[in-house]
Amino acid sequence: MRYSIVNALAFATTVAAHCQVTEIQVNGKSQGTGLNKYIRSPPNNSPVKSLTTPNLVCGVNGAKAAPSFVAAAAGDTVTFEWMHDKKGDDIIDGSHKGPIITYIAPYTEDNGAGAIWSKIDEEGLTGGKWAVDNLIAAKGKKDVKLPADLKAGKYLVRQEIIALHEADAAPTESGRGAQFYPSCAQFEVTGTGSAVPDQKFDIQSYSGTDPGIKFNIYNSPTSYKVPGPAIWSAAASGGGAGGAAPAAPAAPAAPSSPAGGSAAPKPTSAAGGGAATSAPAASPTTLLTSTKAAGGASPTAPATGGGAAGGSGAAMYAQCGGNGFSGATSCAEGTCKKQNDYYSQCVPN
Numbered sequence: 001m002r003y004s005i006v007n008a009l010a011f012a013t014t015v016a017a018h019c020q021v022t023e024i025q026v027n028g029k030s031q032g033t034g035l036n037k038y039i040r041s042p043p044n045n046s047p048v049k050s051l052t053t054p055n056l057v058c059g060v061n062g063a064k065a066a067p068s069f070v071a072a073a074a075g076d077t078v079t080f081e082w083m084h085d086k087k088g089d090d091i092i093d094g095s096h097k098g099p100i101i102t103y104i105a106p107y108t109e110d111n112g113a114g115a116i117w118s119k120i121d122e123e124g125l126t127g128g129k130w131a132v133d134n135l136i137a138a139k140g141k142k143d144v145k146l147p148a149d150l151k152a153g154k155y156l157v158r159q160e161i162i163a164l165h166e167a168d169a170a171p172t173e174s175g176r177g178a179q180f181y182p183s184c185a186q187f188e189v190t191g192t193g194s195a196v197p198d199q200k201f202d203i204q205s206y207s208g209t210d211p212g213i214k215f216n217i218y219n220s221p222t223s224y225k226v227p228g229p230a231i232w233s234a235a236a237s238g239g240g241a242g243g244a245a246p247a248a249p250a251a252p253a254a255p256s257s258p259a260g261g262s263a264a265p266k267p268t269s270a271a272g273g274g275a276a277t278s279a280p281a282a283s284p285t286t287l288l289t290s291t292k293a294a295g296g297a298s299p300t301a302p303a304t305g306g307g308a309a310g311g312s313g314a315a316m317y318a319q320c321g322g323n324g325f326s327g328a329t330s331c332a333e334g335t336c337k338k339q340n341d342y343y344s345q346c347v348p349n
Contacts (some may be wrong), residue, residue: 047179073192107154170208
């Protein structure tokens, strides 16, 4: 009974640590807020915890095609920007360690289910640093290079975080298990390449017993097997972009709340990666296919990376204890509550 109560409390209080993709950049240029515009945004930032639901692929709103596309060229570097709810928020709690994986599939208006995906980038555990550690250090930005030989056309690009802080058990709808944060963005790619994604991987073929999904991060691991197939050969030859953040975007800051998707992003050059409202027929760029209402995010208290607030203790919702934890063990606000042997968190009194 005590275990169930502790886990229920952990579920309720760690909501503030969750995140979603809010924006795409192409070669360092912001495409404007993507929430319900070119990203199939979920109604909130909660994770998916079931491996059997189609929401695992592109999220809760994965079957709702967004009204526009990001314009990019084969070989461009695209950056997924993760935030708690909107641009300017904190990113994700530092306790949510795990890999970041990126897939691509030919464009579809449905939810992306089925054997259509090819892996173009993966980042797991390297030199004691998890992909999520690097994401936080890069202020929420994760770079991926589109394959240089990618054939022109429309694509879905799916990036996911798998948070492993409770992954010593298999994923379930409630309780412990890995947490999946999938995000699917719509791209229109130009170029003269001929490579078509052909790995035919099914995201829902993930298994709760996969060594990268059921995994104990508290045993000081030195290696980790990222779930899914090997990187697609066309992407491997072009190289992944890793976790470094690009130069600061020149475009204006994105709005603080999701837009309805009726307006396209501000035009820039199609070849340089800016979203455009029109282009020659042979090289279409950003398109407005429909008008869809925004599934507005449901903000909760901002997450933190676990740092101290004002030097007097850990910030609200940050980690404040647990086996092997070496940070602040008192809270600047609220009370340090034990969630399990490996994780305690600052929560409101």
